[in-house]
Amino acid sequence: MAAQNQPVWQTGTVVEATPAATGIRRIVVAPANPQRAAPGTHVDVLADLGHTSETRSYSIVESNDDGALLTLGVQLASRTRGGSAFMHALTAGERITMTQPLQNFPLRVGADRYVLLAGGIGITAIAGMARLLQQLGSDYQLVYAGRSRDRMAYLDALEELHQERIRVHVSEDGTSLDASSLVEEIATTGPAELYMCGPIPLMDAVRRSWRENGLPPTDLRYETFGNGGWFPSEDFVVSIPRLGIRTTVEAGQTMLQALERAGADVLSECRKGECGLCQVTVLDVQGRIDHRDVFFDDDQKQATKRLCACVSRAVRKDPAGTVASIGDDRAVLTLDIP
Ligand code: FES
Numbered sequence: 401m402a403a404q405n406q407p408v409w410q411t412g413t414v415v416e417a418t419p420a421a422t423g424i425r426r427i428v429v430a431p432a433n434p435q436r437a438a439p440g441t442h443v444d445v446l447a448d449l450g451h452t453s454e455t456r457s458y459s460i461v462e463s464n465d466d467g468a469l470l471t472l473g474v475q476l477a478s479r480t481r482g483g484s485a486f487m488h489a490l491t492a493g494e495r496i497t498m499t500q501p502l503q504n505f506p507l508r509v510g511a512d513r514y515v516l517l518a519g520g521i522g523i524t525a526i527a528g529m530a531r532l533l534q535q536l537g538s539d540y541q542l543v544y545a546g547r548s549r550d551r552m553a554y555l556d557a558l559e560e561l562h563q564e565r566i567r568v569h570v571s572e573d574g575t576s577l578d579a580s581s582l583v584e585e586i587a588t589t590g591p592a593e594l595y596m597c598g599p600i601p602l603m604d605a606v607r608r609s610w611r612e613n614g615l616p617p618t619d620l621r622y623e624t625f626g627n628g629g630w631f632p633s634e635d636f637v638v639s640i641p642r643l644g645i646r647t648t649v650e651a652g653q654t655m656l657q658a659l660e661r662a663g664a665d666v667l668s669e670c671r672k673g674e675c676g677l678c679q680v681t682v683l684d685v686q687g688r689i690d691h692r693d694v695f696f697d698d699d700q701k702q703a704t705k706r707l708c709a710c711v712s713r714a715v716r717k718d719p720a721g722t723v724a725s726i727g728d729d730r731a732v733l734t735l736d737i738p
Contacts, residue, residue: 407444407499408433412470414494420473421553424521425488426461427472431498437463437470439528440505440595440623446497447483456483457672459525459597459623460501461554467501473524473553482652505623507532511593514540515586517606519577519598523553525623526597530562545569545577545598579605587613597623600692601630608698622694624672629692629713636687636714636731640664643737648730649713655733656709666709666737673711680709680735687731688717709735 412429420426429443437460447456462471474487490496507529514533518526523544533540542562546552549570559566569577583606586592594610596603603622610620638655639646647662649655656678659666668678673693682689682704691701693708700706714731 405502405504407502409446409497409499412443412496412498414490414492414496415469416492417490421555422548422550423476424551424553425474425476425490426553427474427487427490429470429472429496429498430468431470431500433500434467435500436465436467437501437528438503439507439532440525441501441503441528442505442525442623443470443472443501444499445483445487447486449482449486454483456487457502458487459528461524461527462531463501463528470501473521475521505595505597505621507595508593509536509538512539513590513592514538515543515582515592515594516540517543517545517582517594517596517598517602519545519596519602520547520551521553522597522599522623523558524597526595527554527558529595530558530566534562534565540565542566543569543577543582545602546571548572577602580609582606583609583613583615587615591616591619593619593621595621600624600694603694604698607694611697624674624694629690629711631688631690631713631715631717633713634715634730636716636733638714638733638735640735640737641683654710655713659709659737664737668710671710673708676708678708678710679706680737681706682733683736684734685714685731687714687733689713689733690715 410432412431415430416428418426442457442459444455444457446453458472460470461473474484476488477484516526516530530542542565569575633651635648635650638649645662645664647658649658656666656668666678669675676695689704689707690713692711695708714733716731
């Protein structure tokens with residue numbers, strides 16, 4: 401059965417949990433009610449954070465034909481909300497609460513040419529697409545960029561499978577990816593659909609270059625979860641004077657969560673920076689906004705008039721990126737909500 405996007409919760413049993421690269425764990429799960437998982441699908445997992453449980457989304461790297469075994473790849477993040485630590489602690493035989501495969505990053509089969517771009521842990525959303533295109537004999541190129549080879553999961557297997565169709569960029573080896581050059585190459589060599597998943601700075605650079613080169617927006621598709629921002633997460637203060645709210649957003653929680661806990665009624669849907677429903681108005685910022693969404697374009701982000709509360713944050717930086725002297729030892733965001 402194909403993936404349905406209405407989450408249906410079930411139990412899953414961890415069958416295998418092994419290292420896939422430095423800081424990345426390969427976790428194979430057997431869901432109680434298997435469903436076939438197409439490329440681009442993910443599962444939501446209920447992560448036990450000790451004092452509470454929260455939903456986290458993980459791409460399905462690989463699935464067998466009937467979906468009885470789903471492979472996830474999880475990067476341990478030091479300054480996030482604890483979901484990855486929960487996943488990294490899992491061992492074979494443990495039960496988790498998870499959904500069936502959910503699809504919001506479908507691969508459109510039948511295009512003349514594809515470019516698949518993965519940055520770091522983004523490979524978990526891209527690997528299945530590359531495998532399918534290879535099986536179909538499609539015209540594709542897989543571009544895989546990372547900081548160092550030891551942190552790039554599945555690298556050896558991908559190089560063996562995709563041979564001349566994979567291009568690897570490793571910052572530590574001096575072969576960093578230049579996003580503009582990649583997009584210009586696509587623009588000059590003819591139409592291609594680009595599917596990407598990676599850090600926000602990389603995806604922002606590609607989106608900007610895509611627009612500058614006049615390429616069709618519908619040919620650019622991306623998945624966002626698992627992405628960090630431009631800066632490491634840190635505590636900051638958020639206030640909504642109209643509602644008398646002033647609260648701290650800890651490094652391990654989102655601004656949306658902090659506002660909800662403080663009693664603010666903020667609309668939301670995707671909670672991963674895509675739909676824009678959680679957007680709030682920025683009245684003032686002491687420090688700098690770290691926009692982590694893909695909803696606003698570059699100009700809107702630079703205007704710093706609105707932000708997506710579900711993913712974006714504030715940091716103690718000035719516009720040049722150096723630590724700002726802002727009186728308080730934390731950045732302060734003053735907002736209003738619709
Ligand atoms: S809830 Fe969708 S962008 Fe924040």
